[in-house]
Amino acid sequence: MAALNLSRIEKTYPNGFKAVHGVDLDVRDGEFMVFVGPSGCAKSTLLRMIAGLESITGGELRIGGTVVNALPPKQRGIAMVFQNYALYPHMKVYENLAFGLKLAGTPKAEVDQRVRHAAQLLEMEHLLDRYPRQLSGGQAQRVAVGRAIVKKPEVFLFDEPLSNLDAKLRASMRVRLTDLHRTLRDEGQPATVIYVTHDQVEAMTMGERICVLKEGVIQQVDTPTALYDRPANVFVASFIGSPEMNIHEAMLQSREGRPGLMLGEQWLPLPADKAALLPTGTEAVRFGLRPEHLGALPRPDGQSLVVPGTLRTMEHMGNEVFVHFALGALPFTARVPADQLGALQGASRGDTHGFHFQLAACHLFHAVDGRRLC
Ligand SMILES: Nc1ncnc2c1ncn2[C@@H]1O[C@H](COP(=O)(O)OP(=O)(O)O)[C@@H](O)[C@H]1O
Numbered sequence: 001m002a003a004l005n006l007s008r009i010e011k012t013y014p015n016g017f018k019a020v021h022g023v024d025l026d027v028r029d030g031e032f033m034v035f036v037g038p039s040g041c042a043k044s045t046l047l048r049m050i051a052g053l054e055s056i057t058g059g060e061l062r063i064g065g066t067v068v069n070a071l072p073p074k075q076r077g078i079a080m081v082f083q084n085y086a087l088y089p090h091m092k093v094y095e096n097l098a099f100g101l102k103l104a105g106t107p108k109a110e111v112d113q114r115v116r117h118a119a120q121l122l123e124m125e126h127l128l129d130r131y132p133r134q135l136s137g138g139q140a141q142r143v144a145v146g147r148a149i150v151k152k153p154e155v156f157l158f159d160e161p162l163s164n165l166d167a168k169l170r171a172s173m174r175v176r177l178t179d180l181h182r183t184l185r186d187e188g189q190p191a192t193v194i195y196v197t198h199d200q201v202e203a204m205t206m207g208e209r210i211c212v213l214k215e216g217v218i219q220q221v222d223t224p225t226a227l228y229d230r231p232a233n234v235f236v237a238s239f240i241g242s243p244e245m246n247i248h249e250a251m252l253q254s255r256e257g258r259p260g261l262m263l264g265e266q267w268l269p270l271p272a273d274k275a276a277l278l279p280t281g282t283e284a285v286r287f288g289l290r291p292e293h294l295g296a297l298p299r300p301d302g303q304s305l306v307v308p309g310t311l312r313t314m315e316h317m318g319n320e321v322f323v324h325f326a327l328g329a330l331p332f333t334a335r336v337p338a339d340q341l342g343a344l345q346g347a348s349r350g351d352t353h354g355f356h357f358q359l360a361a362c363h364l365f366h367a368v369d370g371r372r373l374c
């Protein structure tokens with residue numbers, strides 16, 4: 001059993017800098033949890049405190065129900081994989097995998113069995129006889145993961161393990177690692193994983209749940225879908241999703257009894273159910289709309305509102321096009337399937353077009369503190 005429980009965890013570095021501000025978090029036994037956030041938000045600090053590589057200056061950390069604040073790393077039942085997977089250059093892959101176990105006095109037959117099992121899980125049996133210099137970046141990273149697997153830890157900690165790989169390899173390693181987590185679960189050896197990344201795509205595709213951090217404070221902990229559909233604040237809304245959610249300040253204004261808002265010079269009606277959820281007295285909000293809720297054609301169900309915008313640029317991705325346009329002075333990005341460009345096909349910069357806003361899908365945030373209103 002290796003659930004983790006972080007209670008009011010704080011970190012103040014010896015120089016007085018407070019990097020972590022009272023983090024409360026439960027990671028379930030066998031869960032794949034991702035910590036995501038921009039550089040400097042204290043992902044590594046938190047992970048290193050869990051690993052025991054960094055002291056905890058406030059709060060309590062439990063692993064499997066036991067308070068481990070004072071336990072050295074070796075006694076925490078964890079294995080960590082870093083971005084820089086420093087393998088021993090003078091040892092073959094087999095020895096790299098076996099080294100830690102041998103050092104711990106594990107019987108030879110068991111070392112061999114564990115090394116071969118890890119190699120099989122990571123499809124690298126053919127690499128066991130090679131030296132690290134004979135490996136590609138992706139292969140070396142697999143060996144680094146293998147070194148963690150042979151330890152049979154209850155908790156795996158990954159700190160940006162794929163950052164050094166090119167985009168294509170990163171994509172295949174993502175699948176390999178999530179697959180590995182499921183295989184271990186199927187084999188009756190479930191491992192709790194905490195995976196740190198600054199890459200929201202990695203977070204969204206790998207995490208069963210995601211913990212979004214900003215400046216040492218948790219912003220939201222949720223499933224990928226819930227984070228995407230119901231971001232708790234403007235920070236999460238703009239951090240998750242690519243292209244980013246369009247977010248602009250807006251003033252509430254009813255017209256002829258209909259709730260609505262002014263976006264620059266443009267008045268847009270607000271869906272009644274959303275307007276009803278706004279705290280009474282709200283005057284200003286931050287209005288958010290994901291790029292896929294902006295189109296070039298009317299929605300088949302009639303649930304969109306056409307607004308004239310000025311075309312800036314179009315980025316062709318193959319199956320879809322990111323259309324950048326302006327509503328008055330406000331920039332917007334629409335994400336349009338390539339076969340639904342309509343009159344935008346062949347349009348030029350500066351042309352005026354009708355863009356279809358799917359307002360039922362809009363997000364409204366507090367004008368000042370950015371928290372989700374509805
Ligand atoms: N040893 C240290 N002493 C003082 N400040 C540190 C130390 N290590 C990291 N920090 C600071 O703590 C914050 C979090 O760092 P880190 O955990 O490495 O962030 P991340 O991994 O999310 O990029 C940063 O502002 C960083 O400068």
Ligand SMILES: [Mg+2]
Nearest residue numbers: 043044045159
């Ligand atoms: Mg880091």
